[in-house]
Amino acid sequence: MNRVQARRSGRMRAATGFVARPEPRGMGRFAGGKQLLAGNFLFAGYHVEAPGVSVWDVESPSPEFEAALQAFDWLDDLAAVGDGPARMRAQAWLGDWIARYGSGRGPGWTPEIAGRRLIRWVHHGLFLLAGQEQAEAEAFFAVLAQQTHFLARRWLAASSGLPRFEALTGLLYAGLSLRGMEEHVGPAVAGLSRECDACIDAEGGLESRNPEELLEVFTLLTWADTALREAGHRPDMPHVAAIERIAPTLRSLRHADGGLARFHGGGRGAEGQLDQALAASGMRAGARGVAAMGYARLAAGRTTVIVDAAQPPSGPASRNAHASTLAFELTSGRRPLIVNCGAGGPFGPEWRRAGRATASHSTLSIEGYSSSRLGRGRRIAGGDEEILAERPAEVTVGRDEVPQGAGLLLSHDGYARTHGLVHVRRLDLSQDGRALMGEDSLATMTPAQRRQFDRALDHTGLEGVPVALRFHLHPDIDATLDMGGKAVSILLRSGEVWIFRAEGVPLALAPSVYLERGRLRPRPAQQIVLSLLQRQPASQFIWTLSKAQDSPVGIRDFATDDDEDRAVSPEGE
Numbered sequence: 001m002n003r004v005q006a007r008r009s010g011r012m013r014a015a016t017g018f019v020a021r022p023e024p025r026g027m028g029r030f031a032g033g034k035q036l037l038a039g040n041f042l043f044a045g046y047h048v049e050a051p052g053v054s055v056w057d058v059e060s061p062s063p064e065f066e067a068a069l070q071a072f073d074w075l076d077d078l079a080a081v082g083d084g085p086a087r088m089r090a091q092a093w094l095g096d097w098i099a100r101y102g103s104g105r106g107p108g109w110t111p112e113i114a115g116r117r118l119i120r121w122v123h124h125g126l127f128l129l130a131g132q133e134q135a136e137a138e139a140f141f142a143v144l145a146q147q148t149h150f151l152a153r154r155w156l157a158a159s160s161g162l163p164r165f166e167a168l169t170g171l172l173y174a175g176l177s178l179r180g181m182e183e184h185v186g187p188a189v190a191g192l193s194r195e196c197d198a199c200i201d202a203e204g205g206l207e208s209r210n211p212e213e214l215l216e217v218f219t220l221l222t223w224a225d226t227a228l229r230e231a232g233h234r235p236d237m238p239h240v241a242a243i244e245r246i247a248p249t250l251r252s253l254r255h256a257d258g259g260l261a262r263f264h265g266g267g268r269g270a271e272g273q274l275d276q277a278l279a280a281s282g283m284r285a286g287a288r289g290v291a292a293m294g295y296a297r298l299a300a301g302r303t304t305v306i307v308d309a310a311q312p313p314s315g316p317a318s319r320n321a322h323a324s325t326l327a328f329e330l331t332s333g334r335r336p337l338i339v340n341c342g343a344g345g346p347f348g349p350e351w352r353r354a355g356r357a358t359a360s361h362s363t364l365s366i367e368g369y370s371s372s373r374l375g376r377g378r379r380i381a382g383g384d385e386e387i388l389a390e391r392p393a394e395v396t397v398g399r400d401e402v403p404q405g406a407g408l409l410l411s412h413d414g415y416a417r418t419h420g421l422v423h424v425r426r427l428d429l430s431q432d433g434r435a436l437m438g439e440d441s442l443a444t445m446t447p448a449q450r451r452q453f454d455r456a457l458d459h460t461g462l463e464g465v466p467v468a469l470r471f472h473l474h475p476d477i478d479a480t481l482d483m484g485g486k487a488v489s490i491l492l493r494s495g496e497v498w499i500f501r502a503e504g505v506p507l508a509l510a511p512s513v514y515l516e517r518g519r520l521r522p523r524p525a526q527q528i529v530l531s532l533l534q535r536q537p538a539s540q541f542i543w544t545l546s547k548a549q550d551s552p553v554g555i556r557d558f559a560t561d562d563d564e565d566r567a568v569s570p571e572g573e
Contacts, residue, residue: 002111002154006104009149014142015178020231022177024123025223027270028076033086036074043068045346047520055093056100063107064346070101070108071116079124087127094121094128095136102143104150111154112163115170118147119223122173141178148174148181155191161199161206161317162213168192169220176231189236192224196242204245205293207317209310211253212266214293215274218246222280247283250274252292253306255331261295261306262329264313265320265343267517296397296408301433302333307425308361309397309410312372318388320345323370325392325412326425327361330436330545335492336474338362338545342515347522353386355515359470364423364440364541367466371414371423390417405430419465420444420452421534435546440469443538453537464533469541471500475514475525481507488528489548497548505530505541 035042039051044064050057055074060066068074078086101108108117121128121144129137148171155167168191175184199206199217206214221243228235253261258275259268294310307328313321320343330338341360344351354360358370365371375389392414400407407428415421426439444450456465473479478491488500488509500507512527530541 001157002109002150003104005153006109006146006150009146009153010102010104010142012149013145013180014138015145015148015174015180017141017179018122018125018177019179020177022122022125024076024079024127025226026076026079026120026123027273027276028078028080030077030080032074032077033079033081036077037081037085037089041069041074042518042520043073045348045517045519054096056096066107067113070106071113072120073116075120075124079127082127087130090124091128091132091136094140098139098143102139102146104146109150111151111158111167114147114151115155115158115167118144118151118170119166119173122177125177144174144178145181148178148184152184152187160195161208162216164195165192165199165217165220168195169224172224173227176227176233185233189228189233189239192221193236193238196221196238200242200245202245203291203293204242204247204249208264208313208320209294209317210264210266210320211250211260211262211293211295212269214246214253214266215250215260215269215277218243218250218281219273219277221246222277226280243281244283244285247278247281248285249292250278251285252297253295254304255306255329255336256299256302256304257331257334257336259331259336262340262342263295263308263324263327264322265345267342291397296399296410298406298408298427298429299433300405300429300431303330303429303433303436305330305427305429305436307397307408307410307427309395309408311395312388312391314391315387316385319385321372321388322356322361323358323372323388323414324361324363325358325371325395325414326410326423327358327363328427329362332433332492332496332498332547333494335476335494335496337477337490337492337498339472339474339514341472341513343517344515344522346517346519347515351515351522359468360472362471364425364442364467364469366415366419366421366442367468369415369418371412400428403431404428415442416449416452418452419456420449420454421465422449430546435544438541438543438545440541440543441538442467442534450537457535460533462535464535467532467534467539469530469543471528471545472512472514473526473528475523477526479509479526479528481509497550498545499548500528500543500545502530502541502543505532 041048041058046061046065048058078090151167151171158164158167168188171184172188175181175188225235291309296307296309298305305328308324327340341355344355358365372388373390374386392412395412398409409426411424413422421442422445424441428437444453476493480489482489490498508529510527510529512525513522514525515522
């Protein structure tokens with residue numbers, strides 16, 4: 001039906017121009033634009049070198065790579081360069097796309113991809129039309145109108161959530177921006193209102209619990225709100241109310257350095273995107289209390305701690321979810337310190353599966369088991385989708401405010417079914433943010449759990465259930481064993497020094513990885529690992545992470561990342 005409607009839409013009336021001068025709102029990367037001009041195509045974790053070749057002649061190594069091409073994600077980067085060669089390259093690739101796919105052919109005719117593409121064409125309309133002949137401009141507006149008619153008929157076919165918000169925002173942009181497409185404004189506004197009520201819960205969260213996905217939805221809603229007001233329209237109340245609910249949730253999910261917590265398939269977000277979206281929303285509400293979209297937050301001084309404090313998503317919403325219950329991340333100033341490995345999807349199915357495991361997160365795990373287990377869901381695109389089939393039945397979180405700081409007491413029973421054990425985690429952040437104290441326990445809570453633990457212990461030949469507590473470190477960190485192996489010294493690029501100590505258990509530094517979108521391969525990193533063999537119904541880890549005593553209260557952190565060297569060539573990794 002997508003192909004049928006794409007072709008039919010090409011026979012309907014065309015737009016005749018822009019109603020008003022469009023303004024670009026997307027955030028492109030200058031370095032990314034330079035890479036494109038040099039023939040380096042980096043999308044969805046794949047890097048293809050093809051100097052002097054049209055982007056449409058590049059053989060796509062994955063469906064995700066092809067989707068990024070078809071959605072014109074690269075147009076923001078070329079517009080960020082903004083000079084003559086960049087504009088000519090964008091115009092040439094645009095004309096090539098119209099010639100090849102403008103009649104409704106190719107993989108780019110799905111509602112969500114068409115919505116993303118249409119938004120970028122409108123944002124950068126003047127950039128694309130500068131110096132063009134009349135015939136080229138008419139072809140541009142004709143295909144814009146074709147995509148508008150297509151979205152009007154097919155937006156409901158997009159999956160609920162971010163894909164449908166992309167399709168509806170594209171339709172709304174077209175209705176507001178293109179002369180002759182005004183009739184689509186009303187249905188797009190109504191559709192957005194319905195999706196806001198259906199997908200944004202009372203706490204301003206999404207069912208997927210993916211922070212970066214929430215940011216993408218929020219960005220689209222703020223763009224739509226701004227476009228409506230600039231055109232003299234008033235957004236519907238469900239639209240405005242959704243923005244009001246999401247803003248404080250995103251503030252709760254933001255670390256001290258401005259990046260998002262990386263959980264359930266989400267990354268840190270494009271640099272500056274969160275600040276821009278929050279500023280555009282006009283919402284001044286602060287961070288939420290104990291739990292925002294299922295995450296708990298501690299903040300003091302220059303330090304933030306964000307913990308996954310709720311059940312993972314279930315059903316189709318868990319197709320990108322991770323077994324990360326009670327995992328946390330810690331950032332000091334501009335520097336991430338304790339992290340999760342991240343989403344491995346851009347690096348292939350094996351890395352995707354590995355990134356979803358509990359051992360890839362900064363929390364406690366039992367060897368060979370995750371706190372949530374994967375299972376097969378419905379078939380998608382010819383393959384079985386892996387969802388979280390077994391999850392903790394109960395996750396609890398409580399918050400304490402004391403004169404010395406603030407604390408969280410959390411628990412989950414994700415190992416009760418397999419080993420009869422409940423994980424209890426206590427985190428206390430000092431008032432000045434210079435020390436985090438932690439206690440992690442595994443214990444049986446009921447007679448039934450005690451019997452299950454005895455069975456699990458029997459399976460080990462009474463040697464003990466192997467338990468590990470992991471703290472994954474950001475790859476920019478330099479960590480070394482200290483004090484005869486009883487502590488780890490952690491040096492941040494800012495010059496701060498943190499010391500990790502544990503009581504009564506072996507402590508080791510082990511290899512880890514940092515899975516970051518936009519890189520050619522996983523970045524090598526380190527992790528602190530505490531391990532033991534649990535032979536009794538209860539065990540406990542007590543640890544501290546604190547700044548060295550001679551670390552100043554404030555540091556002038558001027559070190560910067562060399563973005564232009566990122567992922568340009570394998571040697572640069």
